[in-house]
Amino acid sequence: MIRHCVFVQFQAGTPDDLKREIYEGLAGLQDHHSGFLGIDYGVNVSPEGMDKGHSEGFIINFTDADALNAYLVDEEHQRIGAKLVAASEGGKSGILVFDMEVAASA
Numbered sequence: 547m548i549r550h551c552v553f554v555q556f557q558a559g560t561p562d563d564l565k566r567e568i569y570e571g572l573a574g575l576q577d578h579h580s581g582f583l584g585i586d587y588g589v590n591v592s593p594e595g596m597d598k599g600h601s602e603g604f605i606i607n608f609t610d611a612d613a614l615n616a617y618l619v620d621e622e623h624q625r626i627g628a629k630l631v632a633a634s635e636g637g638k639s640g641i642l643v644f645d646m647e648v649a650a651s652a
Contacts, residue, residue, distance in 0.1 A: 547583070547607055547608065547609060547610070547649070548609075548610060548611055548613070548646070548647055548648075549607055549608075549645065549648055550605065550606040550607075550608060550617075550645050551603065551604075551605045551643070551645070551646070552603055552606075552642070552643050552644075553590075553600035553602070553641070553644075554602050554603055554640065554641055554642075555598075555599040555601060555634060555636075555640040555641070556633055556634060557635050557640075558635075560633045564629075564633055565602065567629075568626055568629055568630050568633070569585075569604060571622070571626040571629075572585055572587075572604065572606070572623070573585050573587075574622075575617065575620065578620070579613060579616060579617050579620070581608050581610065581612065581613020581614075581616065582606060582607075582608060582613065582617060583606075583607040583608060584606070585604055585606045585607075586604065586605050587603065588603075588604075589601060590602065590603065599640075600642055614645065
């Protein structure tokens with residue numbers, strides 16, 4: 547299984563409605579990709595102070611690398627991703643993406 551972890555530093559004043567639209571749009575992609583197992587998203591609640599400004603994020607679980615790759619080239623994903631980049635502080639530099647392979651039961 548692949549965990550696609552994305553952490554975001556939104557621009558100050560980014561409306562909650564826009565954030566919700568982005569997250570819900572990503573969640574809706576699950577209906578179009580059989581390898582998209584689920585998504586969780588929310589705000590950072592860590593007390594450690596090591597977020598480097600990434601105040602929110604989401605994690606999508608995929609069955610395997612092929613499922614992740616199919617999602618990455620999906621036109622709707624790219625449209626939503628462009629909206630996320632536009633809302634992020636510094637564009638792409640305000641987003642951290644980390645993909646990791648984990649055991650399916652994890």
